[in-house]
Amino acid sequence: MDVSKKLLIVIFTMFALLTVLLIIAAHTILLSSYYDLETRDTIKNTEKIEQAIAWEALSIDRTARDWGFWDDTYKFVDTLSPEYIESNLDDSTLYDLDLNVMLFINKSGVLVYPMSVDLVNMTNVPVPEGLLKQIDSGTLTTRENTDQIQGIILLDEGPMLIVARPILTSFGEDPSAGTLILGKYIDNFYISSLEERTQTSLSFYTINEEMPSDFQEVFDEAASNDGSAVKILGSDRVAGYFMLRNTTGEPVALMRADYPRDLYAQGKNTLGYIYVFLLLSGLVIGTATKFSLDSLLVSRLITIDGFLENVKREKDISKRLEVEGEDEIHRLSKGINEMLSSIRLAEQELKAREYEKKFILDSLEEMVVLRDPNFKILWANRAALNNKDLLMDGAESPAADSPEAPDTDNIPKSRNLPAPDCEDHELTSSEGKTWLIRSKPVCDEIGNRIAVLETGVEITERKNYEIELFRAKQEAEVANRAKSAFLANMSHELRTPLNSIIGFSDLLYEKVYGELNPKQTRYVGNISNSGKHLLNLINEILDLSKVEAGSFELHYSAFWMAEVFAEVRDMTFPFATSKGLKIELEIESNLPRIYADKERILQVLTNLVTNAIKFSSENGSIRVKAAQMDSFLKITVADDGIGIAAADHEKLFKPFSQIDSSSSKKYQGTGLGLALVKKIVQLHGGTVWFESEAGRGSIFGFSIPLPGRNE
Template structure:
């Protein structure tokens, strides 16, 4: 049974039942029915207006989805590509879309590109503050890939329909890059459009306005959760109400559509004639209904169906569906034509986008090659075609067998049998060196659907690396020669210096005869200065041996307590002269150390000497020793002047002191800590420190229990 017969049966059945009810019902019941019918008609007509606004939101949302799921939009919100703006965001974009607002917001919630116009005056206007507040508060921001935000936002210039969509490369295909916001004011021009479309009178009040009593009553009914109300305004007018809601579903505005009570008045007038008229017109109405439905609905639906079949068969989206009338079927035909136009436009844009991508890739100096899973070349840019030797690899195994550079890639994921992410160096017959990268492209199921091969010429870089390596070798040879020279010179200086110190000590001890007080003091100064210079030469010699690789350690097992006692006895006169107390805290059952006792003594002596030297008078220097796993940890703490944070990088550097004032006030060469670091590292250990100005310093080192 086709639809025309079904409609005919339904129409006659309803008409017959309605006639019987009217004849048997009382006058008051009929009038009440007319009143109910009036309310239903008002609610229905009001619902159409509400639906028209909903369709407007859906239309804006369709446009928003098209833009938000566009790959170029995804790239634009991340890069702000000016070509995208030039191609798609000209001065007529919002007018062609019939929108007041288009905003691009990145993933961090920052507005990166705004567009806002006054459609009536055709001027560019600032983005409304209410919209900016919604973005800052996150109400108008898409927080995940499935967010769909829509509703009405109250602004200073009136309510605005707002639709927010996450910017993706396609539904569910990638993490969203931000939010695309479209907006359109519900201004007087739009209200007049709805009035002309629905043939009614509309009024709108927002919550931030003083509402008339009937609006307030309607709002209370809607706020209580009841359906949209219908209120009789008097004997001549009846009104339907519905709420406009914000993005979280709260009502923010009330719309009233009022109609003349023509139905009720006509019902009263014609009630007395209906009974006889219905009996006479029943058969004629049924026949006319069938004819009208066939003519106005069914035949036109068949025409639409035939048209769509033809478009599908011919794959020709340039055809247009011509449909007479100004009803829903006519609007449906316009929608179909608009849809076909959008499809045709999308196809053109896709072709243009493909051309742009090809142009960009061909303009690159780098090689870009796309290969299928069998490693056949599917596409190559102009740079690759100019270097065809790089395209001669016929299979994946040959590509992956190319020798990999010693500098391996940070990521090297593995598939059975071969790496799927690797770098290769390839030298062409012309002598050019290329760095090629092979990367798989996987489908949704994880299988490899293609390979992307990129390459860049590194001929000059390879030459630079070779020159840099040679320069490094030359510098190492020069540094070694310097260390050898210092070591030899230190030996040459130490031989005559020992004679100076020895003879000055003999003179000071009066071996060659008596000396007066002035002579004795001068000889003592010669001996002291010679010993200080000898200590400096010894430190230089040790440091030079380390740098020259000739520093040898003589290992034996010894107790740290014995080393501390030896150093303490040596430093006691110096510490006592400043009133400094030397304290030792050694962990119980601390095992013996296997190392070079003389060098460990030198390390502890240097650290404790520095601690005493830079400590305040009448303070304390503490030495702590403990075992941590297979290491012995030693720390030396003082209560001295401390070291500023900006000077920490100067520590442990040869011939380096904190500043010139320190070198004048405290004697020293700056080699002590450098030797400490080298000796500890030769033992396989490490040094550390912490210090603050005015709060003292702590230097420590750790060495393994066994070599």
């Protein structure tokens, strides 16, 4: 598809979208405005009907006030004078007042004179029972001179508009003599007369009746607000609703007024004219824009496209493009001419660099081979061609631009072709030399492999060195295992006589075989202590030998860390007390049970605490803490002793190693304790660490997995 057709599609698509957006905006804004105007007009007309009913109530209230403030009425409630009845309460009174009921109630709340008629059938009827019940309950009787009761009450005969006024003298100074109640039914006759006066179709439902769905929906909504609402009943009708309330202000009925949707219909017609105008405007403007762009832009672009096609077909970059004008397209033509000149210069530079690349790669002693994704050779330098038996290729012949193309026709194929993604592999040439071949994929911008680059380096000497190193390592491992076996055997041989020495010396020290003098007791105690120290040393050597020989076993069980802390405290308390040291134990609350080798964890913690006591100054303190960190148990032993210089940190945890000779003389030991600590913790799957500075004390710690990691 050419530019002209694309431009036509783009222009008319843009104008179509713009027109649609304008139509949607106009439709939304104007219809919303017409709807708001229609709603306000409906509310205004509905308020007129509501006002008509309010005027009706006001008229009845005015009548009640005229009769209730009459001195003769004030006397009549007490006397029931026949003259008052004959002159004022004849059969035509209610018809003249357009009322259904007139009730006189004395100050005791007793109905003394009732009047009730049917205005439609022009007959006298009994006072409604529902009205009498409300009078008996006192809800329609006034108590103060200023009281006024007005509203709709629901009776079995229908809803009635009620007004009640206190019966007072003309001056209103004396106490009320009772209550005057006037009422008028809101029946079909009244609704019809209201429709004639307002020229509106009205519907009326009370809460005692089954309301239509729209009435029920509006009633539920309007009951919680001001009691009015507007609802669309269809494309040609809109309704306004207002609530009627009883004497206590509670909603009891809902009236609806229906109106034609003339404003809305007029708005839709206006929108139709706007839509037609927008569509015609879009077509005219789009067509004019298309022809203008064709003459100013498209024809000149076609000229440029034809020139480029001609250059591509003839492969002649010496041609030049001529376009008239002083605009962007003219500058584009100048840029094309400059680009063609740059391409010509780039071709010359590329040929020169290609020659330099071939010269440099051929001078290398390393092999360099470039292959396609199918592992066929595209290019190889001279070192690679001199070792044809190492080249692995699936092609019958190399690429034509190879520097030694005629000599690579007989390159042998490999029986073990490596995968293109392999990194390193070793090959041995027919001359017995070992080469390290490294393969690296060459990818384009989107990650697709377009070639594989191979480089080869001779590693014959390094390979021989690695073989000798491996043999030396094997010999060292054999010697180490022999050493471990020797130490284990020697430890077992030494433990048997040491147990006898320690046992008999303890018996002598405890004077089982008789009394000893003080010097003999001291010497026997020294024998026992030295034997126990030597036995402990042999046990550590034996444990370390087992670890190195791979025969060290752990016996797992579940236990509380507090038990281990208590044993460590009891074992190290005499040693700490002799130096005036305090051992502070802190175990985190809610710490779970530990699943590990209890005896070995006790050994680790005892070694760390003993080590801290040994290197602490007198009257100091040792702080031992246990806390949970993620899924590990973290235990730290801190002291305020001599500390360890940074230069001596690497000597820690090494067997038979202490800080220096002077320290070795002052603080006795073999250096096996920390080495064994590290081995035992590592066998549990944990780690050991320390923090220390010379003269600032030390912190040794270790962590082991909690049960969730071991089980």
